[in-house]
Amino acid sequence: xxxxxKEETNHILVKVNLxxxxxxxxxxxxxxxxxxxxxxxxxxxxxxxxxxYVDSSFLGALVAALKHAIAMKCDVVLLGLQKDIxxxxxxxxxxxxxxxxxxxxxxxxxxx
Amino acid sequence: MVASKIFQFDNLAENLTGFTRHLLDDLTALLMxxxxxxxxxxxxxxxxxxxxxxxxxxxxxxxxxLELHLDATALVITKTDTGEPFKLLNELKDNDxxxxxxxxxxxxxxxxAGPVIHFTFEENLAEEVDVNQLSEHLGLLMIxxxxxxxxxxxxxxxxxxxxxxxxxxx
Numbered sequence: 001x002x003x004x005x006k007e008e009t010n011h012i013l014v015k016v017n018l019x020x021x022x023x024x025x026x027x028x029x030x031x032x033x034x035x036x037x038x039x040x041x042x043x044x045x046x047x048x049x050x051x052x053y054v055d056s057s058f059l060g061a062l063v064a065a066l067k068h069a070i071a072m073k074c075d076v077v078l079l080g081l082q083k084d085i086x087x088x089x090x091x092x093x094x095x096x097x098x099x100x101x102x103x104x105x106x107x108x109x110x111x112x
Numbered sequence: 113m114v115a116s117k118i119f120q121f122d123n124l125a126e127n128l129t130g131f132t133r134h135l136l137d138d139l140t141a142l143l144m145x146x147x148x149x150x151x152x153x154x155x156x157x158x159x160x161x162x163x164x165x166x167x168x169x170x171x172x173x174x175x176x177x178l179e180l181h182l183d184a185t186a187l188v189i190t191k192t193d194t195g196e197p198f199k200l201l202n203e204l205k206d207n208d209x210x211x212x213x214x215x216x217x218x219x220x221x222x223x224x225a226g227p228v229i230h231f232t233f234e235e236n237l238a239e240e241v242d243v244n245q246l247s248e249h250l251g252l253l254m255i256x257x258x259x260x261x262x263x264x265x266x267x268x269x270x271x272x273x274x275x276x277x278x279x280x281x282x
Binding site: 022084091092 | 125126128129132133151154157158161162165168169217218235241243244246247248249250251253254257258
């Protein structure tokens with residue numbers, strides 16, 4: 001489900017290989033993401049460009065991973081959100097807590 | 113335009129992806145004449161997906177009945193199942209309002225009016241958000257925020273969740 005694409009000094013770039021990110025994936029996704037944070041001890045930049053929708057359980061998993069990352073003084077950054085997902089994050093105001101960029105280059109320019 | 117669609121779901125998590133995909137394809141076609149309605153399909157998707165999640169996680173039954181009714185004024189989505197009644201039903205007296213979830217961003221309320229529970233929310237607009245105070249359980253909140261009206265009722269031994277989306281001008 002998570003493909004490690006690139007390792008940088010302060011973060012890793014990870015691609016999420018899902019189209020529908022829903023209840024049937026969220027528990028596994030959360031465990032995999034938290035294991036990756038623990039192992040790499042760096043922020044995770046999640047490339048979500050192939051994901052067409054997410055549900056509340058998947059968003060809950062992202063929030064759990066963000067809490068875990070912040071406790072480690074790291075971060076979870078979201079890249080390449082499709083419009084519906086971006087709108088959904090805005091609807092429940094999670095855009096206030098996640099750093100969101102259209103692609104890796106934009107994230108590099110802002111926080112890299 | 114008046115139209116109705118009825119769907120049955122078996123409440124199995126492994127069937128959620130395929131069922132949702134099929135249902136949303138149907139709805140996209142049904143709502144095509146309403147593409148000018150701001151975010152209507154987006155909101156409907158959120159509501160349907162979260163109602164189905166709720167069925168898988170909480171209904172305790174093996175069948176969920178989902179009905180969509182569209183008329184000139186509103187789209188009404190009704191989810192029914194025969195699982196255990198929502199526990200709030202017996203905890204609330206008439207006209208009681210209770211906070212059922214609260215985190216750094218939102219408060220979700222339930223108000224009982226006769227046999228019906230109404231879900232509403234408030235946003236916490238504080239500038240600083242403590243991530244550790246964020247809820248990881250967002251389903252009911254997402255429905256409440258996407259809907260114009262969101263209610264629950266236990267009627268003839270069935271749980272009935274009803275979500276209403278107004279069409280423009282109403």
